[in-house]
Amino acid sequence: MSSSASDDLRSEQAYLTTLYDRLDGLRAQADDRLRRIVLESGGTPQGRTQREAQRAHYTEQLAQMNAVENGLCFGRLDFADGAPLYIGRLGLSAEQHDRDPLLIDWRAPASRPFYLATAVSPDGVTRRRHLRTKGRVLTGIDDEVLDLTAGAAAGGREDVTGEAALLAALTANRTGRMRDIVETIQSEQDEVIRAGLSGVMVVQGGPGTGKTAVALHRAAYLLYTYRQQLTKQGVLILGPNPTFLRYISQVLPSLAETGVLLATLGDMFPGVRARAVEPSAAAAVKGRLAMLDVLAAAVADRQTVPHDFAEVDHDGYPLRIERSVLEDARAAARRSGRPHNVARAMFVTEAIHALSLQIAERIGTDPLGGDNLLSEADLAETRRELREDVDVQRALFEFWPVLTPRQVLRDLLCDADRLESAAAGLTAAERALLLRDRDAGWTPADVPLLDELAELLGVDDTLRAREAARQRREAVDYAEGVLEILAGSRSLDFEDQEEEILSALDVVEAGAFVERHEVLDTRTAAERAAADRTWVFGHVIVDEAQELSPMAWRLLMRRCPSRSMTVVGDVAQTSELAGTTTWEQVFEPYVGQRWNLVELTVNYRTPAEVMAVAADVLAAVDPALEPPRSVRSAGVAPWALRVPPVALPAEVIAAVRVEAAEAGEGRVGVLVPEAREADLGRALLGAVPGAAVGEQPDLLNQVVLMTVRQAKGLEFDSVIVVEPDEIIAESPRGLSDLYVAVTRATRRLGVLHTADLPKVLHSLA
Numbered sequence: 130m131s132s133s134a135s136d137d138l139r140s141e142q143a144y145l146t147t148l149y150d151r152l153d154g155l156r157a158q159a160d161d162r163l164r165r166i167v168l169e170s171g172g173t174p175q176g177r178t179q180r181e182a183q184r185a186h187y188t189e190q191l192a193q194m195n196a197v198e199n200g201l202c203f204g205r206l207d208f209a210d211g212a213p214l215y216i217g218r219l220g221l222s223a224e225q226h227d228r229d230p231l232l233i234d235w236r237a238p239a240s241r242p243f244y245l246a247t248a249v250s251p252d253g254v255t256r257r258r259h260l261r262t263k264g265r266v267l268t269g270i271d272d273e274v275l276d277l278t279a280g281a282a283a284g285g286r287e288d289v290t291g292e293a294a295l296l297a298a299l300t301a302n303r304t305g306r307m308r309d310i311v312e313t314i315q316s317e318q319d320e321v322i323r324a325g326l327s328g329v330m331v332v333q334g335g336p337g338t339g340k341t342a343v344a345l346h347r348a349a350y351l352l353y354t355y356r357q358q359l360t361k362q363g364v365l366i367l368g369p370n371p372t373f374l375r376y377i378s379q380v381l382p383s384l385a386e387t388g389v390l391l392a393t394l395g396d397m398f399p400g401v402r403a404r405a406v407e408p409s410a411a412a413a414v415k416g417r418l419a420m421l422d423v424l425a426a427a428v429a430d431r432q433t434v435p436h437d438f439a440e441v442d443h444d445g446y447p448l449r450i451e452r453s454v455l456e457d458a459r460a461a462a463r464r465s466g467r468p469h470n471v472a473r474a475m476f477v478t479e480a481i482h483a484l485s486l487q488i489a490e491r492i493g494t495d496p497l498g499g500d501n502l503l504s505e506a507d508l509a510e511t512r513r514e515l516r517e518d519v520d521v522q523r524a525l526f527e528f529w530p531v532l533t534p535r536q537v538l539r540d541l542l543c544d545a546d547r548l549e550s551a552a553a554g555l556t557a558a559e560r561a562l563l564l565r566d567r568d569a570g571w572t573p574a575d576v577p578l579l580d581e582l583a584e585l586l587g588v589d590d591t592l593r594a595r596e597a598a599r600q601r602r603e604a605v606d607y608a609e610g611v612l613e614i615l616a617g618s619r620s621l622d623f624e625d626q627e628e629e630i631l632s633a634l635d636v637v638e639a640g641a642f643v644e645r646h647e648v649l650d651t652r653t654a655a656e657r658a659a660a661d662r663t664w665v666f667g668h669v670i671v672d673e674a675q676e677l678s679p680m681a682w683r684l685l686m687r688r689c690p691s692r693s694m695t696v697v698g699d700v701a702q703t704s705e706l707a708g709t710t711t712w713e714q715v716f717e718p719y720v721g722q723r724w725n726l727v728e729l730t731v732n733y734r735t736p737a738e739v740m741a742v743a744a745d746v747l748a749a750v751d752p753a754l755e756p757p758r759s760v761r762s763a764g765v766a767p768w769a770l771r772v773p774p775v776a777l778p779a780e781v782i783a784a785v786r787v788e789a790a791e792a793g794e795g796r797v798g799v800l801v802p803e804a805r806e807a808d809l810g811r812a813l814l815g816a817v818p819g820a821a822v823g824e825q826p827d828l829l830n831q832v833v834l835m836t837v838r839q840a841k842g843l844e845f846d847s848v849i850v851v852e853p854d855e856i857i858a859e860s861p862r863g864l865s866d867l868y869v870a871v872t873r874a875t876r877r878l879g880v881l882h883t884a885d886l887p888k889v890l891h892s893l894a
């Protein structure tokens with residue numbers, strides 16, 4: 130190492146140490162304040178609220194400071210004039226302000242040239258320096274000189290920034306968890322990350338173009354830039370499945386952001402974790418907008434009338450409830466246009482009104498032919514009696530019951546007759562796809578249906594108020610109990626004392642006591658949002674968005690009426706039959722033409738050799754689609770091996786062993802047709818006990834066997850695709866599935882097949 134290089138290392142290490150000292154100082158300060166707050170107690174309700182807010186603030190600050198411990202500072206910009214700027218995961222101000230700022234947050238506008246400056250357009254930057262660190266120790270420096278006039282050779286490529294650091298990141302072993310890319314964000318990605326908050330932005334990009342990475346960094350950017358607004362309303366990131374959410378789960382915490390709700394569609398109905406699996410064809414039927422009519426009919430079918438009449442016992446007499454009375458009441462309630470549970474009150478009022486007239490007719494008829502003898506007050510009393518009569522209530526409940534979304538959907542999907550009545554617009558084959566067992570669990574495609582039903586059913590305010598009143602009564606009863614104990618202990622301790630002693634009982638009544646002890650809601654917006662179906666998010670980010678059905682989009686749009694959304698996906702990778710192959714189709718109904726399309730064109734994951742194979746598959750999906758350009762080659766040719774059918778499991782195991790040895794610390798993914806998953810999974814597990822297989826495989830294992838659908842959005846150092854012709858044949862979107870499968874590799878790709886290779890893989894023959 131030249132002496133100037135080692136001088137550089139030494140002085141940068143010294144600066145790094147200053148930064149960590151400052152971080153430690155701030156951490157100690159926050160820790161100390163938090164400790165003091167935790168020790169404080171009592172005070173007024175406002176005081177306590179304030180303390181709670183401060184506690185949350187310092188806890189979050191500490192979490193943020195802990196999160197940035199690794200890679201605190203990763204870059205430096207030198208300018209033609211002025212002092213250099215250091216770029217990091219967090220902004221740090223100096224203790225003495227003349228040295229400010231010590232470190233600039235990567236999201237601050239001043240950091241932008243770090244991602245955008247090039248030799249051709251340096252924006253005043255003369256040098257961009259990447260600092261490589263391990264813990265608190267500087268391990269290396271990569272410099273890019275951007276000032277061509279300074280005489281230094283610019284070298285490197287013009288299409289990437291920070292080439293050395295980028296290539297180091299791209300060729301590193303995969304770990305089963307996605308890493309942040311904050312040190313090497315490329316300019317086309319930076320544009321997306323820093324776009325404004327409002328409106329719908331669709332980011333279309335081929336595999337490996339960094340859509341997921343960009344979506345996550347955009348969440349961090351938006352939270353930094355619009356902190357107040359978004360902390361209150363929350364940001365939702367919707368991903369395709371729980372395995373994928375675990376894969377990306379570390380990225381935002383490593384960027385010191387934790388207040389984001391990561392969820393799958395299956396999590397979007399509070400109280401339901403929809404994890405059951407169903408055929409894609411069934412999900413496709415559930416995803417169509419035709420289900421709106423089916424659901425509306427299913428609710429209407431619950432508003433029934435008897436064949437002729439119903440009879441109940443009222444006040445010792447049989448009371449006939451005529452079909453026509455119920456029909457009129459039902460028509461009036463339906464005409465109100467209110468949701469079913471809300472309109473119920475009107476149905477009951479109308480029915481009771483008609484029944485009271487019927488009773489008046491019976492008992493108030495003037496034998497002399499004059500007006501009815503019952504006064505208005507008598508009629509009101511009759512109505513009151515009818516309303517309070519449990520038998521009448523029960524009968525009316527039967528004709529217009531209070532319903533929950535789960536009840537309506539379960540009853541519908543488990544009953545061929547109900548389905549036939551409500552889903553008359555579907556074909557018999559489609560209805561057969563919908564029919565399921567009563568004890569089958571909820572699937573993700575059920576969730577938008579439950580959400581739609583919640584809208585159709587509504588919540589009866591009187592019921593809600595009754596429930597709130599019940600809860601409050603319980604709390605007051607409890608408080609009275611507490612106060613009684615206090616009173617009891619006073620009489621024991623102080624009854625023989627002369628002077629008056631003020632007890633809690635004298636200064637507070639039970640209701641007020643409850644109010645004072647109401648628990649403060651200290652949950653983050655993300656936590657509160659997860660528990661509330663009607664929560665409206667400040668921003669919604671959707672990953673693998675091409676897979677969502679029209680019904681799922683309705684649910685999402687309800688959660689985001691401001692339409693502040695970032696939608697990332699690739700219409701060439703759609704595997705769900707309910708998914709989309711054009712973005713226009715998705716957004717036209719909600720925002721017309723008012724959405725922005727941005728395209729990412731560079732593939733950071735898949736090396737050129739693998740992408741050449743993928744390009745042939747893509748051409749078969751749609752010749753008009755362009756594959757993204759690989760940023761690097763791996764120097765390894767993809768391979769294919771034909772094996773006898775009986776030897777397939779043994780050959781898979783052998784290939785896994787070879788690839789695991791090649792991958793070293795890296796990860797191996799075996800992607801198989803759905804029909805073979807169970808058998809091959811079992812065989813692999815027998816030979817490689819640590820392998821991850823099954824519904825939700827643990828990606829931290831070195832070897833993972835899964836279907837292509839499960840592998841959506843994931844990547845492995847080495848990928849073995851098994852029986853590609855079966856993957857193609859398994860679904861009408863089988864070619865897209867094969868495209869997804871081959872583009873999961875970051876280094877090596879192999880194909881095992883027992884029949885002829887499909888034509889689209891001819892380059893491997």
Ligand SMILES: Nc1ncnc2c1ncn2[C@@H]1O[C@H](COP(=O)(O)OP(=O)(O)OP(=O)(O)O)[C@@H](O)[C@H]1O
Nearest residue numbers: 310313314315336337338339340341342733734842
């Ligand atoms: N600027 C970057 N610097 C370093 N690594 C990057 C960069 N951009 C993307 N990557 C890496 O490339 C890989 C692919 O990124 P990502 O998964 O976000 O792509 P994607 O477009 O979502 O792919 P797919 O459509 O196949 O799911 C990841 O390992 C990611 O970390």
